[in-house]
Each structure stands twice: as C-alpha cells, then as structure tokens.
Amino acid sequence: MKRLKPNRRQVLIAGAAAAVAGVAAAESATAADLYGSGVLGDWTVLSRAIATTATIAYARDHDGIYMFGDSIAVQDGKALATKLASRAGVSLAVHNWSGRPTAPAVDALENWATKYGLPRRILMATGTNDIFNPPVFAAQVDRTMKIVGPNRMVVWVNTQISRTAMSAAVQVADQRNSAWINSQIHDADKKYPNLRIVRWAEFLAAKPSLLTQCLREGVHTTVPYGQDARNELIVQALVAD
Template sequence: MGNLSALKPNRRQLLMAGAAAAVAGAVTAETAGTASAADPYGSGDLGDWTILSRSISTAATITYVRDHDGVCMFGDSIAVQDGKALASKLLSRGISLAVHNWSGRPTTPAVDALENWAIKYGLPRRILMATGTNDIFNPPVFAAQIDRTMRIVGSNRKVVWVNTQISRTAKSAAIQVADQRNSAWINSQIHDAEKKYPNLDIVRWAEYLAAKPARLTQLLREGVHTTVPAGQDARNDLMVQALISA
C-alpha cells in the first residue's frame, strides 16, 4: 500500500482530509442548519449499540495471542465486518489476532474491554484500536479515552489507531456535513495524541481516502463501511503494514 509516512499530514491537511466526502455543491446556511441543544454536534443520536452484532475471541485465542507476539484488536462495526479478512492477512505473515469488535460501539466501552483483558489475561506488545467512528455523536469525550488507553497499555507496548472517515450518504446534507466535521474532530484528537505518546501510531485511513476522491465511492459503500473486497482490502492492508512496522 506504499509508505505510510507519505500520508502523514500537517494540521490543515488533517482537518481537510475528508472534505471531498461532503455533499456535492454548496451547502447554504439554511441547508446546513444549526446544532440544537438536543443534538449539539449535528450527527444525531448513537442509539443502543449493545443489541448489535459483535465478534469476541475466546479465552484460548486471547492467551495464545498474548503468548505468541500477536495483536489484540478493539473495534466497531467496520471491524466486525472486516476482522476475519484482517486475521487471515495477518496469519499469512505469522501474526495471530484476537478481537473484541462490537457494532455501533463508541470508544469508551471499547477501552473498558481493553482494560478488562489487560487485567484478566494480560496484553501482547501490539494493540490495534479500530474505534472512533461512533464517537462522532459526542466528539469531546474521545481524547480522554485515548489517554486512558495509553495508561492501560503502558509505555512498552505499541498502540496502532485507525482514524475515521464518516459522511453517511443516506442522511441529509446537513448531517453529512456534520459527520465530516465530527470525524475530522476525532482525527485531530488522535493526531494530537500521536505527538504526546511515542508508542502511538496512526493508520491514516481518512487521508488515504481523500488522496483520490474516487476512493470515497469505490472503497466506501454508504460513507462509512468498506466495500468488499476493494475497500476491505485497502483498509486491512494499511493496518497490516502499520502492525508489521510496529
């Protein structure tokens, strides 16, 4: 997939990375509207993610991964969809994967799961955080969860964090713009954390998509989840490259 460092942005590039995902044409003030007290960030409500699909490895898999220099992954619905294909790509390189992926889940409960595994099983030296998509509904809480993650894993483990690209094409123009703004907000918090923590690396999915605007429709099927196999392969390859380099 090429050199990851070539995708490393400055602050302006980071905030503009997904701009091409906004609705084509100008969005007027009347179209965009203003955030309400009930929906201060414009992307709507998260909903009850606890009833949605999930994929969680067995205790035997977790301990095997811990003991054989594997990777523990904590993700959301994109990871639920793409996790099995990622495991196959990693296994072909001799790297085992244990997952705790749950559709619709924001980062706070994902970090709860990480903490639980750290206490119950211990952790391998590489942790993959594929979470943040569902934090667009409440972006300000996200940075504290990155800090919490880094405290849990400690300074001797590597955390690889996949950044976000969300602009739900089935939603109104105003919501698509809010989604894009909030995903950029999430990404800026990951970017700030990378400067703070030497053992944090970013998989720059948003920048990869923005580099060629056609990728937004080729690799995403509704502005969030990957197409299969093209988008799935592209995102998984970026993660594999980052984990091998970690």
C-alpha cells in the same frame, strides 16, 4: 499496495471546509444532538465478534495482537486476521462490537489487561461512533495509553464518516466530526511515542474516487476493494519495524 506517506494537510483542509459549511446546521442542532450527526443508538443489541479465551491466550503468548473495534471491524476482522497470519504469522484476538463508541471499547481493553494480560501490540479500530460526541474522545485515547503503558505499541485507525443516506447537513456534520476525532488522535500522537496512526482518512482523501470505491455508504468498507485497502494499511502499521 505502496506505503503512503502521512498527509495530514488533506484531512485538516477537508475538516476546515466542512466546519465552515456546517455552521448553520450546528447552530440549529437540538440539545440532544449537539454536534449535528444525530444521537448514538443502543449499540449493546447490535452484532459483535469476540475471541474465545483460548484465542486470547494464544495471541498473548505468541506475540499476537489484541484488536478493539466497531462495526467496520466486525465486518473486516476475519479478513484482517487472515492477512496477518499469511503475511507475518501473527495471530489476532478481537473484541469488536457494532455501534460501540470508544469509551466501552477501552473498558474492554482494561478488562482484558486485568484478566489476561496484554501482548506488545494493541489495535484500536474505534472512533467512528464518537462523531455523535467528539469532545469525550481524547480522554479515552489517554486512558488507552495509560492502560497499555509506554512499552507496548498502540496502533489507532483514524476515521472517515459521511453517511450518504443522510441529509446534506448531517453529511457535513459527519465529516466535520470525523476530522475532530482525527485531530485528537494526531494530538495524542505528539504525546505518546508508542502510538502509531493508520491514516485511513488521508488514504481516502488522496483521490476523490476512493470514497466511492472504498466506502459503500460513507462509513463501512466495500468488499473486497475497500476492505483490502484498509486492512493493508493496518497490517503495514502493525508489522513495521
């Protein structure tokens, strides 16, 4: 797969269009659903994939990578680990949890930093579940960068959510809130030289057909096509000079 040049304009245009279309839906949102995407459920009971202590230590000591993600990462993490090992001989230690927003993912990062120490590369594949409360996201990016420090690289995968099983109004809110999350990642990119963005949303925006080819219900990747496309973008970002 060819490396894609960043195209922020596509994402901002899509987000702006969604924002205009979603004004009525946002105005009618209940107090519990301030942003139109609904309310986050109890993610603590959902599936997870967490590396063993031995795997964490190996990644730390052999120039590997720590990954913190959500349900997309739970699904795609094993294939990503295989791709990283075969492409660059790099090991991956994961802390992925379905339904989890970014704040507790950063809690997990902080815990590993204290308990194990950190390698030079951290992968944050989180933000999807922050569409339910977008304003809190930027502080968690700042918190991540503070934990990691200026001498390690953070690779952050941006978001594309528009759940096809939901109403048209919710789909519009999802897209608007995805763009909101992504704008906060882009703002952080200006502040932190050691932050690198995986532009998944821009990749999907490049051709309309990619949304259905790469996403099975507007969120999670299709397997193998979408999974391989997203993982390839992640690998490119992680192993780039």
